[in-house]
Amino acid sequence: MAVIEHFEAESGAGEIALSEAxxxxxxxxxxxxxxxxxxxxxxxxxxxxxxxxxxxxGLIAILCIAVGAGASGALNMWYDADIDxxxxxxxxxxxxxxxxxxxxxxxxxxxxxxFSVVILGLAVNxxxxxxxxxxxxxxxxxxxxxxxxxxxxxxxxxxAAGAFPPMIGWACVTGGxxxxxxxxxxxTFLWTPAHFWALALxxxxxxxxxxxxxxxxxxxxxxxxxQILAYAVLTAAIAVVPTFLGFASLGYGVFAAxxxxxxxxxxxxxLFMPEGDRAMVPxxxxxxxxxxYLFAIFSGLMLDHLVAAFGWVS
Amino acid sequence: xxxxxxxENQKKSRRGRNVALAVVLFALVVLFYVxxxxxxxxxxxx
Numbered sequence: 001m002a003v004i005e006h007f008e009a010e011s012g013a014g015e016i017a018l019s020e021a022x023x024x025x026x027x028x029x030x031x032x033x034x035x036x037x038x039x040x041x042x043x044x045x046x047x048x049x050x051x052x053x054x055x056x057x058g059l060i061a062i063l064c065i066a067v068g069a070g071a072s073g074a075l076n077m078w079y080d081a082d083i084d085x086x087x088x089x090x091x092x093x094x095x096x097x098x099x100x101x102x103x104x105x106x107x108x109x110x111x112x113x114x115f116s117v118v119i120l121g122l123a124v125n126x127x128x129x130x131x132x133x134x135x136x137x138x139x140x141x142x143x144x145x146x147x148x149x150x151x152x153x154x155x156x157x158x159x160a161a162g163a164f165p166p167m168i169g170w171a172c173v174t175g176g177x178x179x180x181x182x183x184x185x186x187x188t189f190l191w192t193p194a195h196f197w198a199l200a201l202x203x204x205x206x207x208x209x210x211x212x213x214x215x216x217x218x219x220x221x222x223x224x225x226x227q228i229l230a231y232a233v234l235t236a237a238i239a240v241v242p243t244f245l246g247f248a249s250l251g252y253g254v255f256a257a258x259x260x261x262x263x264x265x266x267x268x269x270x271l272f273m274p275e276g277d278r279a280m281v282p283x284x285x286x287x288x289x290x291x292x293y294l295f296a297i298f299s300g301l302m303l304d305h306l307v308a309a310f311g312w313v314s
Numbered sequence: 315x316x317x318x319x320x321x322e323n324q325k326k327s328r329r330g331r332n333v334a335l336a337v338v339l340f341a342l343v344v345l346f347y348v349x350x351x352x353x354x355x356x357x358x359x360x
Binding site: 018019020021022023024026054056057060119122123 | 318320323324327328330331333334345348349352353356
């Protein structure tokens with residue numbers, strides 16, 4: 001028990017503000033929605049990789065990757081609290097809303113980073129732990145602290161952080177990195193710009209207000225629309241490569257091609273969206289479809305692998 | 315001599331954090347137990 005003379009611990013008003021953060025606030029720091037995508041793509045890497053892993057260790061691996069991703073989210077929120085406070089999309093996050101103090105978020109993020117990496121290394125292997133550590137570093141330092149505020153290509157390069165989880169999942173099973181896991185990485189890596197710039201288009205004014213150089217603000221709507229289409233085409237192309245490399249069936253290839261055509265179709269909708277359109281319905285549609293697209297592609301890969309592995313079709 | 319007087323909100327949130335921390339610590343104990351078990355049985359089987 002702290003012993004202080006004549007001290008009333010009124011949060012925010014007193015000399016020392018004692019925390020009123022709840023466990024739920026800390027959970028929010030982990031960016032649970034981003035985490036769900038990470039868990040899903042990491043699981044795809046685990047399932048699609050050749051060989052087997054003890055199911056319990058597989059679960060622990062997914063847990064570690066999820067916590068590591070959450071830790072990098074907490075570090076991101078710690079560093080970005082100043083601009084989060086200004087943007088409508090992020091103003092209610094725990095730090096700008098005053099529910100968690102920045103130093104609490106920093107300690108939380110660092111602790112979870114260390115625990116997730118060490119446990120993954122001890123339980124599974126040190127290559128996957130190293131990849132997870134690199135992913136956290138890449139997202140928290142390279143993307144958040146450096147690229148995000150300095151270049152409109154921020155999310156192109158920073159997108160690598162979100163693309164590593166399937167590669168980590170693959171490394172958990174095989175203990176290595178191969179061309180197949182690089183293809184899994186590239187699917188998310190090439191998908192990220194189209195996904196994020198669709199959001200940036202209809203949240204352009206927010207990013208403008210805080211001086212984050214997102215492509216629509218720096219290069220203009222027209223250039224962004226062309227680049228969205230270019231990345232959508234590249235994503236559609238790379239998503240069928242697993243069939244050509246032989247680690248997915250022709251059925252998956254057709255499925256990925258149809259989905260890719262949908263992705264390109266929605267991107268064309270954005271391309272032909274009138275300049276200065278306030279509602280930006282096509283951009284919102286593309287953003288929604290892009291999330292569905294990534295879930296569907298990785299679901300397709302997993303299903304395809306399970307069908308081949310268990311011989312559900314002859 | 316006086317002690318720090320916590321508000322009701324501070325007490326409630328501290329209790330919530332303590333419970334969450336206890337759950338996480340217990341989960342870690344179980345996690346390490348399970349990892350040890352899997353590693354050992356895997357080693358013996360191998």
